[in-house]
Amino acid sequence: MDSRSRKRPPVRHRGFKIFFLFLFIVLAAGGAYAARVFYQTKSAIDKTYNPIDDKKVSTTIQDKKPFSILLLGVDTGAEGRIDQGSTNQGDANSDTIIIATVNPDQNKVTMTSIPRDTVAEIVGRPQQDIEKINAAYNYGGEKMAINSVSKLVNVPIDYYLTINMGGLEKIVDAVGGVDVDNPFAFTSSYTGGQHFPKGEQHLNGSMALAYARMRHEDATGDYGRQKRQQQVIKSIVKNALSIGTLTRLQTLLDSVSSNMRTNLTTDDMMSIFSNYRDTAKNMVSATLQGQDAWIGDGAYQVPTSAELQKVSDNIRTALGLEKETLNNENIRLNAQNPNFQVGGEYYIP
Numbered sequence: 001m002d003s004r005s006r007k008r009p010p011v012r013h014r015g016f017k018i019f020f021l022f023l024f025i026v027l028a029a030g031g032a033y034a035a036r037v038f039y040q041t042k043s044a045i046d047k048t049y050n051p052i053d054d055k056k057v058s059t060t061i062q063d064k065k066p067f068s069i070l071l072l073g074v075d076t077g078a079e080g081r082i083d084q085g086s087t088n089q090g091d092a093n094s095d096t097i098i099i100a101t102v103n104p105d106q107n108k109v110t111m112t113s114i115p116r117d118t119v120a121e122i123v124g125r126p127q128q129d130i131e132k133i134n135a136a137y138n139y140g141g142e143k144m145a146i147n148s149v150s151k152l153v154n155v156p157i158d159y160y161l162t163i164n165m166g167g168l169e170k171i172v173d174a175v176g177g178v179d180v181d182n183p184f185a186f187t188s189s190y191t192g193g194q195h196f197p198k199g200e201q202h203l204n205g206s207m208a209l210a211y212a213r214m215r216h217e218d219a220t221g222d223y224g225r226q227k228r229q230q231q232v233i234k235s236i237v238k239n240a241l242s243i244g245t246l247t248r249l250q251t252l253l254d255s256v257s258s259n260m261r262t263n264l265t266t267d268d269m270m271s272i273f274s275n276y277r278d279t280a281k282n283m284v285s286a287t288l289q290g291q292d293a294w295i296g297d298g299a300y301q302v303p304t305s306a307e308l309q310k311v312s313d314n315i316r317t318a319l320g321l322e323k324e325t326l327n328n329e330n331i332r333l334n335a336q337n338p339n340f341q342v343g344g345e346y347y348i349p
Contacts, residue, residue: 042266044253050261052143058158061268064104064275066319069159069264070146071098071111072137073229075166075213094137094145096165096229099157101318102272102279109279110318111233112286112311113226114149117301119293119346121329123147128329130348132300137162142263153288153312154326155319159264167259168212169205171236174252177204178235180228186217208232222301223287230285237280286314293346302346305334 051057060067073096097114116134123136124144136148142160150157163171172178185198188210196211203211212232218224240252264272288311290301303311308330313323334340337347 041253044257045264045266045269047257048260048262049265050142051263052146052160057263058156060158061264061271061276064271066101066103066105067159068099068101068155068157068315068319069161070142070149070157071100071233072096072142072145072160072162073165073168074137074162075164093132093134094162095134096163096226097133097145097149098230098233099149099153099155099315101315102276103318103320104276104279105320106318107278107282108318109283110286110315111230111283112288112315113230114152114288115222115226115290115301117222117299118152118288118290119295119300119302119330119333119348120148120152123151130329130333132298142261151328152330153308153315154324154328155312155315155321159262159268161260161262161264164259165209165213167255168232169209170255171205171252171259172203172208172232173205174248174255175236175239176248177202178208178232178239179203180208180211180231180235182211186214188214189216203232223289226287227285234283237283286311291340292343293340294344295346295348300346302334302340303330305331 058067072094074094093116095116097116099112099114101110101112103109114133116132118133119130120133120136122129122131122133122139122144124140124147125131133148133152137145142162146157146160179200179202181200182196182198186196188194188196194207194210196207196214212229213225214228215222215225288303289307290303293300293302305326309326312326316323333346333348336349340346
């Protein structure tokens with residue numbers, strides 16, 4: 001007899017119905033989970049959105065092209081606040097300045113640190129004001145910071161992301177801590193004597209903040225701090241991409257939304273997550289190297305014209321742009337100080 005003509009017992013029908021009902025519930029729950037994640041993500045990102053007045057943002061992210069974003073770390077001393085200008089906690093300069101260049105064709109992110117004491121033209125200030133680059137944020141917020149850094153190294157920067165360093169602790173804890181490789185042992189003055197041994201170690205939020213802030217115990221000063229900051233940022237990005245639970249995701253988003261400001265829209269961030277995610281697996285570090293100088297009573301970092309040109313060339317190449325010869329105030333001032341000696345006086349007319 002043809003087995004296809006046999007009647008199946010009712011229990012089998014009931015079993016299949018239960019199976020499909022269970023499958024439907026799982027799919028529906030999965031859809032609800034996805035919808036909830038999307039809603040919470042969008043809600044958190046919307047809180048961080050802060051466009052720059054009269055600055056037209058390009059569509060490079062939507063077009064899946066290389067782009068640069070200026071990362072600003074601001075330490076106002078008040079958790080959840082991202083201020084500029086004088087506050088009760090003091091002047092809110094951007095003590096962390098990093099140009100992150102993202103190239104999807106090369107699957108690479110290049111983070112170029114700009115020392116906070118770098119002498120530079122503060123674009124937008126009267127009479128070509130020359131000061132430390134970190135003062136740009138204090139005077140004119142993200143817009144002035146972007147324009148000043150862009151002019152310094154002659155690269156287009158359309159996007160920014162400002163993080164309150166006081167909230168870094170919560171962000172690190174939200175991603176489960178960070179892994180760093182400490183090049184030398186030191187005891188940080190920021191945590192009342194927190195000791196960091198040499199070698200690889202896992203840090204929680206408070207430890208990561210102290211690790212990233214340390215400067216005085218490092219013989220290389222701010223340059224060493226920049227390297228530690230880049231280590232922490234890399235580990236945050238790596239761990240954030242591996243988050244798999246809704247609870248941890250929501251904790252991260254809550255931490256970010258209250259301590260971050262950006263002109264990236266929700267669509268931009270979704271596009272970055274979809275089209276640029278693999279670039280985070282290959283993150284390289286660079287630094288604009290300066291030389292010690294005294295300008296009046298202030299200690300500055302003065303990059304040579306050759307160093308500025310090298311950094312400009314590298315970033316423009318990473319963006320798929322042709323190299324251009326730098327012609328800005330730094331180049332002009334360097335030409336007027338041909339006999340400048342490291343650690344000596346640097347003349348600004």
